[in-house]
Structure formats: C-alpha cells, structure tokens
Amino acid sequence: MADQYERSAEFVDVMIAPHWAALAPPLSQALRDVTGPVVDVGAGGGQGTRVIAEAxxxxxxxxxxxxxxxxxxxxARVNESAELRDRVTVLPEGFLEAALPQKLGAVVAMNVLGHFDPAGRQRIWSLLAERLIPGGRAVLNLQPPTEPMTVPESRFADVRLGRRRYEGWGRAEPAGPDRITWHMTYRTYHDDQLVDELEVAYAWWVLDERRLRAELGGHGLAPSRTGPAELGLxxxxRAGT
Ligand SMILES: C[S@@+](CC[C@H](N)C(=O)[O-])C[C@H]1O[C@@H](n2cnc3c(N)ncnc32)[C@H](O)[C@@H]1O
Known part of the structure; x- marks a missing residue:
C-alpha cells in the first residue's frame, strides 16, 4: 500500500491535535459502556488511541x-505511556488486511473513511456485522465535502513550535463521481521567514449520510448522529438496538 503520508507525516500529528480537543469528549461519550477489544482504524499518530484508552x-x-x-x-506515543504500552497493539497493515480479534467491542474510524473506496466500505460493514459483540458499536466521522465539489484553498492549521511556525493549507477538486483530490500545502516559517514548502495530494472518497445509511442497512446496521453536528460523528x- 502506498504511504500517502510519507512526506507529510511530520506535520499531520501536530496539525490534527487541535481537532482532537473537539473530538475527544463526544468520542469518549460514544464509547460509554463499551468493552474491548477496540480497534482504532488508521490511528495516525495516536491522538485518538489515547482518547480511547482513557474512555x-x-x-x-x-x-x-x-x-x-x-x-x-x-x-513513540504508545511507548511513552505505561498505560498505553500495556494494552495497545500496533499493527502495520491496512484495516482490511490486518489480523484483528474475532470479536470486537468497538471500532473507531476517525478522519479515515475517505481512504476506502465503495467496495472497501462494504468489506468494513461486513466485518462490523460479523464481529461486533452485543452492545458493540463503531464510531466514525464523515468529513465535508460529502459530494464531489471544488473546495477553495483555506488555511486549516497554524502551529508555532519554538522559533518555527507551521501552516497547513488545503483545497480540493472533484476527481470522479464519488471522489475528490485534496491538495495540501505545508509551509514552514523560521522567525516568520518562509523556509520550506511541501505540496502533497490525497485521493479521498466522499460519502453522505443518505448513502451511509443505505450501505449500512444492507448489513443490518444503522447510523445515528452523535456529538456536535459540525463534527459529523x-x-x-445493529439495526433495532
Ligand atoms: C487523516 S489521518 C487520521 C489519523 C487519526 N485517525 C486521527 O484522526 O488523528 C488518516 C489515517 O488513515 C490511515 N489509512 C489510510 N488507509 C488506511 C487503511 N486502508 N487502513 C487503515 N488506515 C488507513 C493513514 O495512514 C492515516 O494515518
């Protein structure tokens, strides 16, 4: 699997951290009364893994x-916490390729669903239907746009660390009936002087609530909104629970 984050990884974890301040409370709430095992799909640098461990x-x-x-x-994040080191297993495969426990208490898929094409999503829904224990659940977010459209460039992150400031910019354009391409620019300033600029592109499959509901319905599953509306959580x- 190509590593779409190979060049941007140094920026991704620090730039996504502020979003986790908003995501953590509703995710913790959504995981109330869950028992393990819990899978963190596309855990990134582990901001969400830490929230799951606490919840x-x-x-x-x-x-x-x-x-x-x-x-x-x-x-590194897991290793630095005695709490995480004891009970977090990191697997290097894609979600659909990884050897996961046969029974799952919860599956958390934050900021990641757009990496799966429609066939991949069907495999995710099958896996949930087969492996979630009674009372088990998945928590995921749908990120805008939920249909292919042009998204004008805007700054989504501005982080200062020491004498350096890191800006993240993003724009998107349609790339097919259900796809967009995100174009990200990461700029590094040293004492407010631009010293580095990195451009990367990500393929992203869009999905709206109507289609999510229809896809899940075919597997005996149902979505319900949770948390503040703007987070798309x-x-x-299982349908009927
Ligand atoms: C935008 S990042 C989100 C990271 C993390 N969930 C968070 O919210 O902080 C998307 C993550 O999905 C991962 N990813 C991409 N394709 C994947 C796949 N097939 N299975 C599991 N993870 C995948 C990427 O490597 C990346 O870490």
Missing part, C-alpha cells in the same frame, strides 16, 4: 496504522 479503561486496543511515517509517531450499531 475504555483496561480494554485491549488494536491500533492499525499502515503509514510507516505516522506509525513511528504512534509507536456517527454511532453505528
């Missing part, structure tokens, strides 16, 4: 992260 004490956590670059951030459970 579901003592549960086994499997953090799946195929990007070697981001996985090194994740492993969904709880997925």
């Amino acid at each position: 579901v004490p003592e549960a086994e956590i499997v953090a799946v992260e195929p990007s070697a670059a981001l996985r090194s951030v994740l492993l 969904y709880l997925i459970e």
Whole structure:
C-alpha cells in the first residue's frame, strides 16, 4: 500500500491535535459502556488511541496504522505511556488486511473513511456485522465535502513550535463521481521567514449520510448522529438496538 503520508507525516500529528480537543469528549461519550477489544482504524499518530484508552479503561486496543511515517509517531506515543504500552497493539497493515480479534467491542474510524473506496466500505460493514459483540458499536466521522465539489484553498492549521511556525493549507477538486483530490500545502516559517514548502495530494472518497445509511442497512446496521453536528460523528450499531 502506498504511504500517502510519507512526506507529510511530520506535520499531520501536530496539525490534527487541535481537532482532537473537539473530538475527544463526544468520542469518549460514544464509547460509554463499551468493552474491548477496540480497534482504532488508521490511528495516525495516536491522538485518538489515547482518547480511547482513557474512555475504555483496561480494554485491549488494536491500533492499525499502515503509514510507516505516522506509525513511528504512534509507536513513540504508545511507548511513552505505561498505560498505553500495556494494552495497545500496533499493527502495520491496512484495516482490511490486518489480523484483528474475532470479536470486537468497538471500532473507531476517525478522519479515515475517505481512504476506502465503495467496495472497501462494504468489506468494513461486513466485518462490523460479523464481529461486533452485543452492545458493540463503531464510531466514525464523515468529513465535508460529502459530494464531489471544488473546495477553495483555506488555511486549516497554524502551529508555532519554538522559533518555527507551521501552516497547513488545503483545497480540493472533484476527481470522479464519488471522489475528490485534496491538495495540501505545508509551509514552514523560521522567525516568520518562509523556509520550506511541501505540496502533497490525497485521493479521498466522499460519502453522505443518505448513502451511509443505505450501505449500512444492507448489513443490518444503522447510523445515528452523535456529538456536535459540525463534527459529523456517527454511532453505528445493529439495526433495532
Ligand atoms: C487523516 S489521518 C487520521 C489519523 C487519526 N485517525 C486521527 O484522526 O488523528 C488518516 C489515517 O488513515 C490511515 N489509512 C489510510 N488507509 C488506511 C487503511 N486502508 N487502513 C487503515 N488506515 C488507513 C493513514 O495512514 C492515516 O494515518
């Protein structure tokens, strides 16, 4: 699997950190009463893994992260916490390739679903239907745009560390009926002087709530909104529970 984050990994974890300040409370709430094992799909540098560990004490956590670059951030984060080191297993495969526990208490897929094409999503829904234990659930977010469209360039991150400041910029354009391409620019300033500029592109599959509901329905699953509306968070459970 190509590592789409190979060149941007140094920026991704620090730039996503502020979003986790907003995501952590509703994710913790959505995981209330869950028992393990919990899978963190595309754990990145482990911001969410840390939230899961706090929300579901003592549960086994499997953090799946195929990007070697981001996985090194994740492993360092796990290694530095006695609490995480004891119960987080990091797997280097993609979610659909990883050897996961046969029974799952929860699956968390934050900021990652757009990496899966429609066939891949069907395999995710099958896996949930087969492996979630009674009371088990998935928590995921749908990020805008939910249909292919042009997104004008805007700054999504501005982080100062020491004498350096890191800016993240993003724009998107349609790349097919269900796809967009995100173009990201990461700029580094030293004492406010531009010293580095990195451009990367990511392929992203878009999905809206109507289609999510229809796809899940085919597997006996149903989504419900959770948390503040602007976060686009969904709880997925067996239909009728
Ligand atoms: C935008 S990052 C989000 C990271 C993390 N979930 C967070 O919110 O901080 C998307 C992550 O999905 C991972 N990813 C991409 N394809 C994947 C796949 N097939 N299976 C599991 N993870 C995948 C990437 O390597 C990356 O770490």
